[in-house]
Amino acid sequence: xxxxxxxxxxxxxxxxxxxxxxxxxxxxxxxxxxxxxxxxxxxxxxxxxxxxxxxxxxxxxxxxxxxxxxxxxxxxxxxxxxxxxxxxxxxxxxxxxxxxxxxxxxxxxxxxxxxxxxxxxxxxxxxxxxxxxxxxxxxxxxxxxxxxxxxxxxxxxxxxxxxxxxxxxxxxxxxxxxxxxxxxxxxxxxxxxxxxxxxxxxxxxxxxxxxxxxxxxxxxxxxxxxxxxxxxxxxxxxxxxxxxxxxxxxxxxxxxxxxxxxxxxxxxxxxxxxxxxxxxxxxxxxxxx
Amino acid sequence: xxxxxxxxxxxxxxxxxxxxxxxxxxxxxxxxxxxxxxxxxxxxxxxxxxxxxxxxxxxxxxxxxxxxxxxxxxxxxxxxxxxxxxxxxxxxxxxxxxxxxxxxxxxxxxxxxxxxxxxxxxxxxxxxxxxxxxxxxxxxxxxxxxxxxxxxxxxxxxxxxxxxxxxxxxxxxxxxxxxxxxxxxxxxxxxxxxxxxxxxxxxxxxxxxxxxxxxxxxxxxxxxxxxxxxxxxxxxxxx
Numbered sequence: 001x002x003x004x005x006x007x008x009x010x011x012x013x014x015x016x017x018x019x020x021x022x023x024x025x026x027x028x029x030x031x032x033x034x035x036x037x038x039x040x041x042x043x044x045x046x047x048x049x050x051x052x053x054x055x056x057x058x059x060x061x062x063x064x065x066x067x068x069x070x071x072x073x074x075x076x077x078x079x080x081x082x083x084x085x086x087x088x089x090x091x092x093x094x095x096x097x098x099x100x101x102x103x104x105x106x107x108x109x110x111x112x113x114x115x116x117x118x119x120x121x122x123x124x125x126x127x128x129x130x131x132x133x134x135x136x137x138x139x140x141x142x143x144x145x146x147x148x149x150x151x152x153x154x155x156x157x158x159x160x161x162x163x164x165x166x167x168x169x170x171x172x173x174x175x176x177x178x179x180x181x182x183x184x185x186x187x188x189x190x191x192x193x194x195x196x197x198x199x200x201x202x203x204x205x206x207x208x209x210x211x212x213x214x215x216x217x218x219x220x221x222x223x224x225x226x227x228x229x230x231x232x233x234x235x236x237x238x239x240x241x242x243x244x245x246x247x248x249x250x251x252x253x254x255x256x257x258x259x260x261x262x263x264x265x266x267x268x269x270x271x272x273x274x275x276x277x278x279x280x281x282x283x284x285x286x287x288x289x
Numbered sequence: 290x291x292x293x294x295x296x297x298x299x300x301x302x303x304x305x306x307x308x309x310x311x312x313x314x315x316x317x318x319x320x321x322x323x324x325x326x327x328x329x330x331x332x333x334x335x336x337x338x339x340x341x342x343x344x345x346x347x348x349x350x351x352x353x354x355x356x357x358x359x360x361x362x363x364x365x366x367x368x369x370x371x372x373x374x375x376x377x378x379x380x381x382x383x384x385x386x387x388x389x390x391x392x393x394x395x396x397x398x399x400x401x402x403x404x405x406x407x408x409x410x411x412x413x414x415x416x417x418x419x420x421x422x423x424x425x426x427x428x429x430x431x432x433x434x435x436x437x438x439x440x441x442x443x444x445x446x447x448x449x450x451x452x453x454x455x456x457x458x459x460x461x462x463x464x465x466x467x468x469x470x471x472x473x474x475x476x477x478x479x480x481x482x483x484x485x486x487x488x489x490x491x492x493x494x495x496x497x498x499x500x501x502x503x504x505x506x507x508x509x510x511x512x513x514x515x516x517x518x519x520x521x522x523x524x525x526x527x528x
Contacts, residue, residue: 050373052527068290070373078366092370095294136370 001027001062003048003070003144003176008057010043010200017043018055018200025176027143030166032191033180034282040200041180045074045146048178068096068140074148077133081122085113085132088121089139096140107135110165112158126153134162144176145169151186159183163190188278196282206281210252216280218248219261220270232260245269250280290377295384299358300391312350313399316343320403327411337497339407340424343400344496351396351428352460355436356443356452358385358392364449369528378523382440386516389436390429397428400498423498430508431495434487435460437515444519444526464492487511 003025010018018040025031025048035041046052048059049072061069079088089104108117111131116124121132134150147166151159167190169175181187187194194206221229222245229247233240236257240249251257254273261268274280303309320343326332327339362368371381404420407413438459443452467489475483483489487508494500500508 046527049369050375050377051369053375053525054527068373072370072373074369076366078370080361080365080367091298094298095290095371097291097294 001064001143001176003062004058004060005044005048006058006060008044008047008055008059010040010047010052010055016200018047021057021197021200021202023048023178023195025144025178027176028170028174029192030170030177030179030190032187032194033178033197034182034184034187034194034278035180035197035203039197041197042075042148043200044197045072045148045178045180048072049074049146062143064143066141066143068142070144070146071137071140071142072146072148073130073133073137073150074146077129077136079121079129079132079136081120083121084119085117085121085124085128085135088132089117089135092136092139103139103141107138111135112161127155127158130154131158131162142175144178147177147179149181150179151181151183159186166190184278184282194278204281206278214250214252214275215254216248216250216274217254218246218270218272219268220246221266221268225266228264229261229266232257232264232266236260290371290373290380292380292384292387295371295381296387299384299388303354303388303392303395306354308350309354309395312346312354313396316346316350316396317399317403319343319345320407324407324410336404336408336413336420337499340400340404340498341496343403344492347396347400347428348431348492348495349457349460351392351432352435352439352456353453354392355389355432356439356456358388358436359440359443360449360452363443363447363452372523372528375524379520382519382523385440386433386436389432393429393432394425396432397425400424400428419498427495427498427500430500430505430512431491434491434508434512434515437512437519438488440519441515441522444522459488460492463488464490468493 003023005021005023008018008021008023009016021040021044023031023044033041033044043052047055049070051074079085080091083091086104086108089107093104108114111134113128113131113135116128121129124132130150130153134147137145137147145166151162154162163186166177166179170177170192177190179187179190192208194208195202196204196206219229226242226245226247230240230242233247233249238249238251238257240247320339323332323334323339323342327334359368362371372378401421401424404424405415408415408420435456439452439456442455446452446455467483485504485507487504490500490504491508494504
């Protein structure tokens with residue numbers, strides 16, 4: 001069961017904000033979306049949720065037995081500020097024909113909202129509003145969730161809880177989740193697959209396995225060895241940055257490279273190895289910044 | 290999301306709204322003041338004047354309630370939760386239209402009660418058709434017309450404060466301005482055209498329960514056109 005977005009283009013006036021974007025969102029999988037402000041993340045999510053309708057390309061949704069196949073929280077959480085949190089949940093539960101009070105209670109408990117659910121929602125802090133928005137997104141037993149920076153304004157404990165809950169929803173309830181955040185460590189923590197976009201285009205698609213065990217390596221060699229080292233790395237298909245005598249590159253398996261360097265009698269004056277994070281991937285995505 | 294869900298939730302919102310009861314009470318009090326004047330001060334008024342006094346409060350209140358059917362969702366941004374598919378957008382429109390119909394029925398029904406009780410109190414002849422069917426029908430047409438008109442405007446103008454101002458100008462200012470313009474100097478054709486434009490005749494026609502058959506035909510046709518336009522455009526708008 002997959003939502004497929006194919007060759008999505010969207011322009012405002014004459015400027016394209018999305019260019020040839022493709023996405024598969026499977027049930028049971030979390031796809032992270034990262035990019036700068038204005039990269040087109042929210043526009044992409046709004047297209048997926050049916051809020052933006054004039055775009056080029058196609059979105060196909062699988063047949064669902066749910067009353068509400070897709071729940072979402074985009075930009076700010078949306079609710080009626082003059083109603084209490086509970087009244088908002090009851091309203092949307094009826095609208096999306098949820099299974100009544102039982103489901104509402106479960107969501108309130110899962111998102112730890114009991115303490116303030118009876119208060120008028122206009123009095124909520126940003127973190128509370130985010131939880132209410134997330135709770136509304138979960139009503140109607142959706143197959144998919146689309147969440148635009150869902151942990152905005154939450155405290156560190158709250159962020160951990162929410163991220164764990166999202167992982168639980170994907171793994172145990174088989175929800176497909178599309179999540180964006182500027183907190184790259186959050187995205188890395190929960191995502192099975194990460195889409196990096198810039199100026200409306202896909203810059204990189206990263207599978208979670210690419211990050212697991214990936215390392216950022218910096219080696220320092222003598223001046224005379226720079227040429228042969230570059231040649232060995234290039235032959236191994238490795239992109240690198242050269243600064244003075246230091247070559248920096250990403251690699252999962254380091255020993256074959258070190259063996260080749262050793263066989264070529266290249267002496268390493270220094271070597272530094274760091275675990276690769278999404279942050280490094282993100283900032284190195286166009287030759288390194 | 291079904292039409293019935295949208296309608297049912299809107300009915301709850303309407304019935305829980307204290308401003309609805311407040312505006313109905315004000316409208317009834319205005320009509321009662323005229324009944325008092327007729328009874329005790331020999332006021333030379335007819336039953337149409339009583340409905341006219343009732344209409345002073347009810348028309349503006351009803352128009353605002355019809356705008357609010359859409360405005361609260363637009364202002365809070367919750368409209369994006371409703372508008373997640375083409376089918377949902379259309380169900381939303383139909384659900385809100387049914388809610389407007391209910392509002393028209395409520396205001397028209399109370400108008401009927403006012404006319405019936407006033408006539409009984411004043412010892413006037415009671416005409417069931419004129420006192421029951423006419424007010425309910427006209428108030429329903431009024432609410433549906435303005436609901437669709439403001440819904441259409443709201444597709445393009447998303448600022449809720451501006452929408453309220455547009456509503457008040459449309460219902461209060463435009464008909465009064467037209468009424469005050471000396472149309473005698475205008476040609477017959479211009480006069481007839483202005484007299485047959487719903488936003489000019491609707492408020493007065495509803496207050497005094499006077500809609501001729503040609504105006505009813507124009508109004509009904511325009512309601513159909515407005516509905517079809519909203520139905521088409523709602524599927525094309527980004528939110």
